[in-house]
Amino acid sequence: MVDHGRSLRKRTGGRLRPNRDRRKHELGSEPTETRVGETKLKTVDTRGTGEKIRALRVDSASVATDDGTVAADLEDVVENPSDPNYARRNIVTRGAIVETSAGRARVTSRPGQDGQVNAVLVE
Numbered sequence: 001m002v003d004h005g006r007s008l009r010k011r012t013g014g015r016l017r018p019n020r021d022r023r024k025h026e027l028g029s030e031p032t033e034t035r036v037g038e039t040k041l042k043t044v045d046t047r048g049t050g051e052k053i054r055a056l057r058v059d060s061a062s063v064a065t066d067d068g069t070v071a072a073d074l075e076d077v078v079e080n081p082s083d084p085n086y087a088r089r090n091i092v093t094r095g096a097i098v099e100t101s102a103g104r105a106r107v108t109s110r111p112g113q114d115g116q117v118n119a120v121l122v123e
Contacts (some may be wrong), residue, residue, distance in 0.1 A: 034058060036090040036098075041115050053115030058092060061117035063102045071079030072100035074117065086121050092117060 008016055024049050032042075037057035044052045063083060079097040080086035086093060096107045096115045098119060106121035 002119060032056065033089075034084075034092045034111040034117075036077060052113060054113070055092075055111040055115045055117070058111060058117050061098065061100055061105065061107070061119045062120070063100055063105045064108075064120045065102065066121075072102040072104050072105070072119075075099045075101065078104060097122060 005022060006016065006018075008018075010016055024063075031044055034055045035057050037059060039055070039059050040057040042054045042056055046052050046056055059074055061078055063070050063073050063074055063113055074092070076099040077087050077090045077092060078099050080091065080093060081095050082093050083091075086096065092098060092107060092111050094110045098105055098107060098117075100119070101110045102121060104122045105120045106122050109116060109118035111117050
């Protein structure tokens, strides 16, 4: 359980007692580590009446090129600046450099939040 609330200590090191318990909407969730593979999506309820579609696995991406947008197959994660281990484990996040059938591309969407992979051609 991740709590992004107020610190439990004062600047001086003294203890701060919580004036209430955490609320459901204040809780975080485990990161969706989207992998390269046969597409698998998951729907998650959000606050209010909204929904998010999380991509657990993806095999295609919409790649923006000079000629327009192309649907390309995802082959591999080449580099991931957010975590070197993500590249080894083929985890797609925003900013990751992926190898596609159209060439190398940088991911511009957030697959764990949006449920799809949008990318811009690098080479």
